[in-house]
Amino acid sequence: MGLVDIEAGIKAAAEASGRGAQNVHLIAVSKVQPANRVDSVLESGHRVFGENRVQEAQGKWPGFREKYGAVEVHLIGPLQSNKVRAAMELFDVIHTVDRIKLARTIARIAGEMGECPDLFVQVNTGEEPQKAGVMPSALAEVMAECRALSLPVIGLMCIPPAGEDPVPHFKMLAEMAKTHGVDGLSMGMSGDYETAIACGATHVRVGSAIFGERGLG
Numbered sequence: 001m002g003l004v005d006i007e008a009g010i011k012a013a014a015e016a017s018g019r020g021a022q023n024v025h026l027i028a029v030s031k032v033q034p035a036n037r038v039d040s041v042l043e044s045g046h047r048v049f050g051e052n053r054v055q056e057a058q059g060k061w062p063g064f065r066e067k068y069g070a071v072e073v074h075l076i077g078p079l080q081s082n083k084v085r086a087a088m089e090l091f092d093v094i095h096t097v098d099r100i101k102l103a104r105t106i107a108r109i110a111g112e113m114g115e116c117p118d119l120f121v122q123v124n125t126g127e128e129p130q131k132a133g134v135m136p137s138a139l140a141e142v143m144a145e146c147r148a149l150s151l152p153v154i155g156l157m158c159i160p161p162a163g164e165d166p167v168p169h170f171k172m173l174a175e176m177a178k179t180h181g182v183d184g185l186s187m188g189m190s191g192d193y194e195t196a197i198a199c200g201a202t203h204v205r206v207g208s209a210i211f212g213e214r215g216l217g
């Protein structure tokens with residue numbers, strides 16, 4: 001596997017469900033990967049990446065951007081309140097808005113900066129106690145607050161419970177996005193991105209299938 005195979009898989013999955021591949025954005029999840037692997041994906045021309053930690057991303061993306069020019073970097077991991085400003089300065093898109101307090105902090109800093117990354121609201125579709133994300137029952141309240149704050153929420157994001165069939169979760173997320181009038185669906189990883197596309201994913205987050213297993217240099 002690698003970038004070329006995943007791009008082909010996305011195209012096939014999109015076409016199989018009557019959608020164009022240009023409607024599915026591939027976020028290459030580069031967290032923890034050695035720099036040479038990230039370099040080779042950048043060398044091949046890909047320009048959309050995902051990271052799950054603010055600090056790790058701060059350590060590597062300014063350098064890659066200096067070397068390769070504009071790169072779109074997405075935050076796909078939890079965001080602590082004390083890292084919001086740093087995250088907003090570094091990332092083009094934040095997928096993990098998961099509480100009202102965080103939405104308010106983002107809105108305040110966006111007011112100071114005069115700009116705001118595009119946002120996804122993360123939903124804990126499996127209602128797992130240890131997992132980040134808004135509980136489905138609280139989503140309406142969070143979306144209403146984001147709207148009141150004029151935040152640029154473009155979609156919803158989920159990470160289905162490990163070991164479960166992801167389809168009900170992907171379908172639930174698609175349904176909720178429709179209810180709340182947003183188009184973006186950030187769902188699907190290495191093991192299930194084709195399934196996610198069949199359920200309407202607009203952003204798939206693929207790491208190990210592009211770069212190889214994490215932690216094996």
Ligand SMILES: *Cc1c(COP(=O)(O)O)cnc(C)c1O
Nearest residue numbers: 029052076189190205206207208
């Ligand atoms: C690590 C990660 C991914 C990518 O996982 P792979 O299985 O390596 O494709 C996707 N989404 C999130 C939120 C992640 O943390």
